Amino acid sequence: MDILVIEDDPLMTETIRTAWPVPSDRLLFLSTYKRAVHYVHSSEIDYFDGIILDVNLPDGNGIEILRSIRRNTNVPVILISGAGSGDSRADAINLGADDYIMKPFHIRELQARMRRLVEQRPKQQPKDRKEQVFLGNVTCDLQRRIMMYNGNEMRLTDAEARIIEVLHGNRNRNCSKSFLYKNAFFRDYDPYDKTLDVYVSRLRKKLKQLNEDSEHCIKTVRGSGYRYNEL
Structure with a gap:
C-alpha cells in the first residue's frame, strides 16, 4: 500500500515508521497543514491507497483537511487523535472519515484497519480514454x-x-x-x-x-x- 501519514509529533511519526508491520508498504510523512494542503489539492492525492490524519496539527485543523479530501477523492482516511469525545468522533465520521482511532494505539492494529479499508474500497471504473x-x-x-x-x-x-x-x-x-x-x-x-x-x-x-x-x-x-x- 501507498499511505500518506499527516502527523506532526516526531515521536509518533518515528513509532509508525519503525513499527509498521509490512515492509513493502510505502509511507510518506507530512508534518504540517501547509504541506498537506498542497497534496490534497493536487491530482497526486488519488495515487495513495489510504491516509492517516492527525486531527490536531500545529498550523491547522485536520478536520479541514478531511473536508478537502472528501471534495476530491474517496481514498480511505483514518483519523488519529489524543483527545476527543464520542460526539466529536461521530462528527468526523459523518464528515467522511472511514475510521477514528484514539492514541495510544498499536501500529499493527492501525495497519490492519487501513488494509481492511483499502480492500473494501469500491474499485474505480477506468476512465474512458479520449482520443x-x-x-x-x-x-x-x-x-x-x-x-x-x-x-x-x-x-x-x-x-x-x-x-x-x-x-x-x-x-x-x-x-x-x-x-x-x-x-x-x-x-x-x-x-x-x-x-x-x-x-x-x-x-x-x-x-x-x-x-x-x-x-x-x-x-x-x-x-x-x-x-x-x-x-
Missing part, C-alpha cells in the same frame, strides 16, 4: 498524434501526447513533476532530469504557432510542476 481533447483552442488528436487549428496541423511525439493526456485529464488541478513522470514517462522523478521541462517548452511553442492564446493554457506551478487551465 481528441482541446488545449485552449487547439484540437489534439491523441490517437493520430497531431494538433490542429484552422486547417493547420503539427505532429506530436508519443511523449508529448502522453503529457497532454495527463494534464487534460487533471485539468484545473496542479500536477506535480513526480506525478507527471510517473504517468507520462512511467519512471520516478529525478530533480536533475529536465526531460519534462523540455517537452513542455516544445508543446508551448507548437501551441503558439497554431494559436497564440492557447500557449498560455499550460501553466507552470512554481516549485511543483504544471497545470492545464481551460481558456
Whole structure:
C-alpha cells in the first residue's frame, strides 16, 4: 500500500515508521497543514491507497483537511487523535472519515484497519480514454498524434501526447513533476532530469504557432510542476 501519514509529533511519526508491520508498504510523512494542503489539492492525492490524519496539527485543523479530501477523492482516511469525545468522533465520521482511532494505539492494529479499508474500497471504473481533447483552442488528436487549428496541423511525439493526456485529464488541478513522470514517462522523478521541462517548452511553442492564446493554457506551478487551465 501507498499511505500518506499527516502527523506532526516526531515521536509518533518515528513509532509508525519503525513499527509498521509490512515492509513493502510505502509511507510518506507530512508534518504540517501547509504541506498537506498542497497534496490534497493536487491530482497526486488519488495515487495513495489510504491516509492517516492527525486531527490536531500545529498550523491547522485536520478536520479541514478531511473536508478537502472528501471534495476530491474517496481514498480511505483514518483519523488519529489524543483527545476527543464520542460526539466529536461521530462528527468526523459523518464528515467522511472511514475510521477514528484514539492514541495510544498499536501500529499493527492501525495497519490492519487501513488494509481492511483499502480492500473494501469500491474499485474505480477506468476512465474512458479520449482520443481528441482541446488545449485552449487547439484540437489534439491523441490517437493520430497531431494538433490542429484552422486547417493547420503539427505532429506530436508519443511523449508529448502522453503529457497532454495527463494534464487534460487533471485539468484545473496542479500536477506535480513526480506525478507527471510517473504517468507520462512511467519512471520516478529525478530533480536533475529536465526531460519534462523540455517537452513542455516544445508543446508551448507548437501551441503558439497554431494559436497564440492557447500557449498560455499550460501553466507552470512554481516549485511543483504544471497545470492545464481551460481558456
